[in-house]
Amino acid sequence: MTRRAVVAGVGHYLPERIVPNSEFEATLDTSDQWIRSRSGIERRHIAAEGQTTSDMATRAARNALADAGLEPDDLDAIILATSTADLTFPSAATMVQAELGMTRGFAFDVQAVCAGFIYALSTANAMILAGQANRVMIIGAETFSRIMDWTDRSTCVLFGDGAGALILEAAKGKGTNTDRGVLSTDLHSDGRHKDILYVDGGVSTQTTGHLRMEGKEVFRHAVEKLAETATTALEKIGMTGQDVDWVVPHQANIRIITGTAKKLGLPMDKVVVTVQDHGNTSAASIPLALSVGKERGQIKRGDLLVTEAIGGGLAWGAVVLRW
Ligand code: ACO
Numbered sequence: 281m282t283r284r285a286v287v288a289g290v291g292h293y294l295p296e297r298i299v300p301n302s303e304f305e306a307t308l309d310t311s312d313q314w315i316r317s318r319s320g321i322e323r324r325h326i327a328a329e330g331q332t333t334s335d336m337a338t339r340a341a342r343n344a345l346a347d348a349g350l351e352p353d354d355l356d357a358i359i360l361a362t363s364t365a366d367l368t369f370p371s372a373a374t375m376v377q378a379e380l381g382m383t384r385g386f387a388f389d390v391q392a393v394c395a396g397f398i399y400a401l402s403t404a405n406a407m408i409l410a411g412q413a414n415r416v417m418i419i420g421a422e423t424f425s426r427i428m429d430w431t432d433r434s435t436c437v438l439f440g441d442g443a444g445a446l447i448l449e450a451a452k453g454k455g456t457n458t459d460r461g462v463l464s465t466d467l468h469s470d471g472r473h474k475d476i477l478y479v480d481g482g483v484s485t486q487t488t489g490h491l492r493m494e495g496k497e498v499f500r501h502a503v504e505k506l507a508e509t510a511t512t513a514l515e516k517i518g519m520t521g522q523d524v525d526w527v528v529p530h531q532a533n534i535r536i537i538t539g540t541a542k543k544l545g546l547p548m549d550k551v552v553v554t555v556q557d558h559g560n561t562s563a564a565s566i567p568l569a570l571s572v573g574k575e576r577g578q579i580k581r582g583d584l585l586v587t588e589a590i591g592g593g594l595a596w597g598a599v600v601l602r603w
Pocket of ligand 1 (some may be wrong): 309311314315318319394433434435436477493495496497498499503507509527530531532533536560592601
């Protein structure tokens with residue numbers, strides 16, 4: 281028997297306020313048509329004034345607990361992926377722990393920008409396989425609206441706020457690719473590319489800063505590296521794109537999503553796409569897509585999923601998972 285980390289529940293939360301592309305036309309030299317055609321984004325949710333990352337994360341976590349039929353104290357750990365935590369410390373994860381009323385276990389944040397959820401998922405899987413935890417809540421939650429330069433049309437139209445959560449729990453498998461749960465992970469980073477996507481502020485500089493990006497350069501790395509990491513993660517367990525039921529990609533840009541699917545040799549009807557409704561929600565985008573994909577009836581128990589993301593660092597990776 282092989283120990284596996286299997287999905288027990290999923291949930292998400294999106295802030296109430298929806299901002300359509302047309303809203304930017306009043307303040308920026310841009311158009312709905314430009315944003316749609318270059319990014320595939322039609323609208324995004326933006327957190328209310330005073331609404332924080334941990335607040336959205338807690339709501340997504342409650343939805344995942346309800347989906348799994350579990351109570352907060354059934355969890356051993358919370359791992360929260362974010363680059364936009366409420367405070368410098370404590371971690372947003374411990375804030376969620378307190379808000380949920382969870383009085384045991386441990387909680388910490390992971391920071392790998394848009395790849396954060398993939399890093400958190402891999403960490404949770406490793407901890408479960410090592411016997412350090414039996415049940416882990418993995419959350420991706422972001423308020424990227426707070427680090428936008430709202431005068432920079434090349435970045436501010438691309439991002440949104442939101443949160444998604446997934447619960448993994450230990451289960452016994454046969455040790456084959458037919459097992460449910462995480463089957464393979466593949467992580468990378470290359471700090472030499474730190475200047476093409478970053479925030480120009482932080483604790484050491486005593487500013488919050490704004491997101492800065494060389495869009496074309498990021499785009500070029502994204503398609504190449506995402507297809508490569510997804511292929512590697514599949515190859516590690518002797519599988520190919522042909523075995524995949526659903527690709528659940530980081531939702532940054534529809535052109536990156538279609539380019540990656542093409543390189544994997546997969547048609548778009550095998551790709552979960554939410555970018556039109558959420559924009560790029562960084563670490564929240566994959567758990568949001570998993571939750572929405574399940575709600576839509578796309579992702580079903582037993583389906584083989586490959587999920588991949590890339591973000592600032594650059595940091596990127598993929599996870600193969602049987603739902
Ligand atoms: N409205 C109108 N025009 C715009 C806008 C806008 N919102 N933004 C930029 N432009 C202009 C540019 O100024 C440029 O004008 P110029 O030719 O006069 O200089 C022109 O449009 C073309 O700009 P490009 O950068 O060539 O446009 P491109 O087709 O590359 O699309 C985009 C830009 C959407 C940013 C694209 O490069 C991209 O998506 N890159 C990936 C970035 C990304 O997704 N990052 C997210 C974080 S990392 C991740 O999650 C993968």
